Amino acid sequence: MSTFERVVKILAEYDVETDALTPETTFESIGLDSLAIVEILMNCEDEFGVEIELEENPKTIGEFVALLDSIVD
Amino acid sequence: MERRVVITGLGAVSPVGNTVQESWDSLKTGRSGIGMLTKFDATDFKVSVAAEVKGLDLSLYLEKPEIRKNDLYTQYAIVAAIQAVADSGIEGRIDPERFGVYVGSGIGGISTTIENEHKLLEGGPRKVSPFMVPMMISNMAAGVVSIKCNARGPVLPVVTACATSTTAIGEAYRAIRHGYADGIIAGGSEAATMPLAVAGFSSCMALSKNPDPVTACRPFDQNRDGFVIGEGGVVLIVEELEHAKARGAHIYCELKGYGNTSDAYHITAPDPEAGGISRAIRMAMEQAGALPEEGLYINAHGTSTHLNDKTESIAFKMALGEAAYRCPISSTKSMTGHMLGAAGAMEALVCAKALEDGIIPPTIGYSEPDPDCDLDYVPNQARIFDGKWALSTSLGFGGHNGALVFRKYEEA
Numbered sequence: 001m002s003t004f005e006r007v008v009k010i011l012a013e014y015d016v017e018t019d020a021l022t023p024e025t026t027f028e029s030i031g032l033d034s035l036a037i038v039e040i041l042m043n044c045e046d047e048f049g050v051e052i053e054l055e056e057n058p059k060t061i062g063e064f065v066a067l068l069d070s071i072v073d
Numbered sequence: 074m075e076r077r078v079v080i081t082g083l084g085a086v087s088p089v090g091n092t093v094q095e096s097w098d099s100l101k102t103g104r105s106g107i108g109m110l111t112k113f114d115a116t117d118f119k120v121s122v123a124a125e126v127k128g129l130d131l132s133l134y135l136e137k138p139e140i141r142k143n144d145l146y147t148q149y150a151i152v153a154a155i156q157a158v159a160d161s162g163i164e165g166r167i168d169p170e171r172f173g174v175y176v177g178s179g180i181g182g183i184s185t186t187i188e189n190e191h192k193l194l195e196g197g198p199r200k201v202s203p204f205m206v207p208m209m210i211s212n213m214a215a216g217v218v219s220i221k222c223n224a225r226g227p228v229l230p231v232v233t234a235c236a237t238s239t240t241a242i243g244e245a246y247r248a249i250r251h252g253y254a255d256g257i258i259a260g261g262s263e264a265a266t267m268p269l270a271v272a273g274f275s276s277c278m279a280l281s282k283n284p285d286p287v288t289a290c291r292p293f294d295q296n297r298d299g300f301v302i303g304e305g306g307v308v309l310i311v312e313e314l315e316h317a318k319a320r321g322a323h324i325y326c327e328l329k330g331y332g333n334t335s336d337a338y339h340i341t342a343p344d345p346e347a348g349g350i351s352r353a354i355r356m357a358m359e360q361a362g363a364l365p366e367e368g369l370y371i372n373a374h375g376t377s378t379h380l381n382d383k384t385e386s387i388a389f390k391m392a393l394g395e396a397a398y399r400c401p402i403s404s405t406k407s408m409t410g411h412m413l414g415a416a417g418a419m420e421a422l423v424c425a426k427a428l429e430d431g432i433i434p435p436t437i438g439y440s441e442p443d444p445d446c447d448l449d450y451v452p453n454q455a456r457i458f459d460g461k462w463a464l465s466t467s468l469g470f471g472g473h474n475g476a477l478v479f480r481k482y483e484e485a
Binding site for chain 1: 136137138141142199200202203204207
């Protein structure tokens with residue numbers, strides 16, 4: 001499963017309609033604020049087995065995925 | 074110029090019902106919301122009963138993300154506010170900048186605090202939720218209600234323990250009376266039926282150890298031994314009279330007096346001489362110009378603790394003199410349990426409905442008179458009431474006292 005697909009799976013737990021999500025989708029457009037992004041990153045720590053320091057401020061799912069990939073690699 | 078203030082909307086989620094109608098039907102028929110404590114395993118506790126909110130369908134009021142991101146105490150406040158705003162028809166009929174929120178909580182999001190304490194201990198600081206602080210702080214119910222109802226005027230989340238929502242409604246009354254707002258969503262909410270809070274109240278000897286849900290809370294009875302913990306959210310729409318009339322609002326009653334005093338005596342015990350609460354009653358009665366001879370119903374704080382009920386009985390006699398003996402007094406906590414920060418608003422709601430419907434709900438579970446409590450407590454049976462006035466009293470840990478006086482609404 002790609003990082004994008006794994007993130008979409010986590011987003012599904014946030015009552016987000018996942019069918020139409022693309023890397024360009026902004027968090028704002030799916031009703032997730034900066035606090036929710038922090039919480040989702042925390043859940044990704046468990047999913048990906050890494051520790052993430054949130055200094056970035058990803059606006060889109062694509063940016064979020066890129067951030068994760070840079071840490072996992 | 075001092076303006077007149079009326080109640081134009083009611084909302085309630087309580088141990089006796091998840092709407093105003095259901096709650097009022099329970100209270101006037103003497104139906105209790107007290108049962109065995111089910112929210113957690115209380116095996117090791119001295120306390121085994123509680124007045125829990127039952128069968129509330131939050132999805133009728135809130136989207137799933139709102140449920141996830143708000144502590145239960147805030148959820149109760151939102152539900153009550155949505156009901157009250159709908160009942161009043163005020164939405165879109167008030168300038169948002171003249172629309173306020175005075176919704177308080179005695180304790181705030183204590184379950185959220187504890188859940189995150191567990192996360193901290195188990196997983197370290199990075200596991201603590203970014204929503205922990207906004208969910209836990211005790212002003213957030215007012216904050217979220219203001220967002221939900223687009224109320225951009227004064228917001229004041231009161232914290233005066235068990236007097237919280239009486240103080241909130243009283244301060245809303247003053248703000249409207251003196252022109253700072255035209256309408257205020259006022260009340261309180263509480264969701265502390267959880268192990269730490271119950272253990273804490275139990276340790277400070279406030280809770281009944283009686284395992285029988287029928288007699289555990291028996292205010293003013295000789296054998297009372299403490300209060301029963303309750304929960305819920307109750308909100309009133311407090312509105313300026315001319316504003317309400319101009320939009321053709323239904324007026325439940327007029328709010329005419331408020332008293333707010335401190336015992337300056339002890340952190341949990343009321344002053345046995347009842348100086349603080351009797352002054353609050355006198356202030357509210359005088360401001361209202363209330364005459365007990367015109368018929369005065371008193372909804373007492375009546376927690377069913379030994380000290381409260383005795384002190385309050387003294388206070389009624391100090392403040393009202395001989396007239397206290399002729400006033401019907403009931404404690405609806407005998408059915409709702411002690412809703413803590415929501416209690417005062419629940420009891421203000423009862424006063425509004427009693428004046429409107431002409432019915433006084435009883436003090437249930439009452440069987441053996443206490444010589445220290447020698448007034449008319451409307452035992453066990455509701456009573457017809459054709460008086461013009463209602464008084465609600467509240468006493469909170471910290472020595473906070475509040476009194477509200479309502480009058481049956483008449484044009485002149």
